Amino acid sequence: MPSDQSTWIVAVPLNGDSEGLLQELSTKLSQNIKSFSPNSIAELAIPSFKTGTLDSLVALSEDLPKQDTFFTNTVAKVVDTLRNLLNNDPSKLSQHILVNESSIESYLLGQWRWNEGRYGVQKGLRDMVDTLNKEMTSIDNTMRAKLTNYNLVKGSLVQMQRKKTGNLSVRSLADVVSKEDFVQDSEYLETLLVAVPKNLTKDWNTKYERLASMVVPRSARSVATDDEYTLFSIVIFRRVHDEFVQKCRENKFIIRDFVYSEEEMAKQRQELDLADVTERELWVCLVLAPCRRNYYIYRGTNFSESFQILVHLKVIRLFVESVLRYGLPANYIGIVVQPDPKSTKKTFGVLQSHLSYLNSGSRKGAKTNAGETDEFIGEYQTLMEQEFFDFVLYEVPWVTQ
16 A cells, blocks of 8 residues: 555546546545545646657666655755754745745646656657656755765854853953953063963962962953853963963963964954855755855755656656556556545545456557567566556655655
8 A cells, every 4th residue: 555655646548538537536535535635636647758669668667666766865865954954943844845936735736747848758768767867866966065065164163163152261262352461572471361260269369479480460360251260361471481381280270372363363253254154155055056156046946856856757657657557559647646644545445446447457458569469578477567556656755754
């Protein structure tokens, strides 16, 4: 039985009025399922593709499941990327999981049409599948490259931002101190910055002048404070630098290795601003991509493009398997059904019951384009019999769930 987390696309031979079959199914579903909505079933126009030879169809049928898996996984990766970029916010995600600016349901149940402009049906099926594969591979490769670049920039930004957080014993001091806190251009004197635990502030005030032989008396100034530390500036003679640092360590006073430089501080601020701007641009590019010359096309393009490619591949699978099962002429009706997860079993039961007539000799005597009958199928018989239902059905998974 098909999944209750997918939209079903079905193909059956068209022996009469397509609207009549669709209406019959809709009526039966309404009679058997209280929650059924007429808007959850619609016709799916299957183009008249070139069928090619039986050998080519069988070979394509063997390859298509691999492509289907790759396409589905790529769409799922796009959704996962969006979900992570949007901090797992369902409401925001729903705004970006759109196909041509419409919901997935609207696209599948009413708006879907074969894109003749990009995938002309005059081409062979293999050529169309190759084109779809190239496009999906390009999306996958581009997304991975952009995501790798984004993660590198994001990691660098997080590192820079961490330097601005934390207590005064570890955080960057570039935005804490000012020029007035330092002795400037002195040959003999220097200013050191010391982070003192709050519970040791009294010890510091008592001891700092005697930690080395040449400390400028009463030069300690409180520069900043937080919940754990107080940052002091202290003026000493350069010649006792090492001695003073060692004594501070012995007394659990933390020397902050910081040299005041307006140029370096400006550079750090510029690097942080640049990383922040770059991260935002790459974020937007991933969410709204593709990016072209610094502008963005429209919301959800990555998802929209990949999802449309996936559905086009599903329709080709539907056509190929229908030809292999029912033969030519390739006159089939496609139907889209979006089951209510609570009534999936009943929905499938109605389809099986109404289309059970397809189980009896649907291939018997059916001719291929070369004029062969089932008696000639031979080595392909086992492959062609591997069907689970009385009708051809494929699933478009709800990758957004």
